[in-house]
Amino acid sequence: MRIWKTLVAASVLALASSAAAMAARTDLVLGVVLEPPHLDPTAGAAAAIDEVVYANVFEGLTRIGPNGEVLPDLAESWTVSDDGKVYTFKLHTGVKFHDGTDFDANDVKFSLDRARADNSVNAQKGLFSAIDTVEVVDPATVKVTLKHPQGSFLYNMGWGDAVIVAPESADTNKEKPIGTGPFKFQNWAKGSSITLVKSDGYWGDPVFLDKAEFRIIPDAAAQVPALLSGDVQAFPFFPPDAVAQVKDNPNLKVVIGSTEGETILAINNKKPPFDNLKVRQAISYALDRKAIIDGATGGLGVPIGSHMSPSNKAYVDLTGEYPHDPAKAKELLKEAGFENGIKATLKLPPPDYARLGGEIVASELRDVGINLEIIPVEWAQWLDQVFTRKDYDLTIVSHTEPSDIDIYSRKDYYFNYDNPAFDKVIEELNLTSDEAKRDELLGKAQMILADDAVVGFLFELPKVGVWDARLEGFWQNAPIQANDLTKVKWSE
Structure with a gap:
């Protein structure tokens, strides 16, 4: 009887450990086709930059959601004057950049003034052309006055090119990006992969993943075997012509949506x-x-x-x-x-x-x-x-x-x-x-x-996503060029 009880206890413990191990998976290898030229979305036109850092490492006053909607981000709320020219943003407090420096209204002013300056290298400088002045009202309040009303202003502030950066790290974001997002940059093995890890001090809702590796696989012939073998668990922008090779695999989910491409x-x-x-x-x-x-x-x-x-x-x-x-x-x-x-x-x-x-x-x-x-x-x-x-x-x-x-x-x-x-x-x-x-x-x-x-x-361009059937939280459509991992998790 004692032996039987011991075996039962051991079995229960093994099952519990196994279930806990399955539930605890928090790593992800995600395939991308193109390697970004650098990792600063405020200084480059390549979509491959935003595919890694948008909403993951960097955040803006607003952000674009999975259905193309404008959502609050670093700005928790805003008011608009009756003439449509003055936007007053109330910022989240207690926010820090990944290097430990504080985020406040001065960073917003710095970022917007930098993006619209004469010497700006922002690839989408036109997004900021309507801005007349940016004023710091207090550490948690910014007032942006436009030259004229602009119906797309809040949407424009949600682009990757409009993310907020700090003056202390702005010049080095190409190689070592430092933002306020739920993931922080860990490593870039050139030609191979870019790794992000969870930012423990994140101000917003915590993410489910502890680690996400963006593995660069430009060769279509290598993308399918990587998925089928499980070496790569997700390819959110999968080559459409290769869908036939994976669509019948029960371990994979194929999701077809639309893009802005x-x-x-x-x-x-x-x-x-x-x-x-x-x-x-x-x-x-x-x-x-x-x-x-x-x-x-x-x-x-x-x-x-x-x-x-x-x-x-x-x-x-x-x-x-x-x-x-x-x-x-x-x-x-x-x-x-x-x-x-x-x-x-x-x-x-x-x-x-x-x-x-x-x-x-x-x-x-x-x-x-x-x-x-x-x-x-x-x-x-x-x-x-x-x-x-x-x-x-x-x-x-x-x-x-x-x-x-x-x-x-x-x-x-x-x-x-x-x-x-x-x-x-x-x-x-x-x-x-x-x-x-x-x-x-x-x-x-x-x-x-x-x-x-x-x-x-x-x-x-269609958005074809292929990922492990146990994963959830990826976007079906691509209203913006991004691999937003903030809701991605393994099902238990």
């Missing part, structure tokens, strides 16, 4: 012969979106005809503006004086949507007389050559920033597009807070871009 064949509008409207229109007529979507996204992309997500209520379906019509494309090239064809280059960054889609695009343009030399480039090369120096003819990229149609009004932007009529619409949009009027202006902006064939509009 307008995927385009970008065109250098000031570089001959692409400064000719008929040439750009010919390119648009040559594109067979269905074939590109099938080949680059496994059929999961949604066709677009202008720079707006189909999930946006202001979206106008302009996919019929340029139906696939190779004969029309050839006719336009002849009218433009290029009946003997055009030679150009197509620079393709690493993502599958670009490399796979680029092969199809090159074939379709070749059929109408535009012969492209495909030049594969790494992400850092793309940012330098294409985005910064505008040294390109054509390229394929997905713009994942939310509601970013205004980029076509920026004179130094890599499209090299200039249309005063479009600029006027964007200027009016920036001054308008009435939602119905904003939607009307966004419709006008979309139509101008389509008429000018500024770029070849391809598809809205």
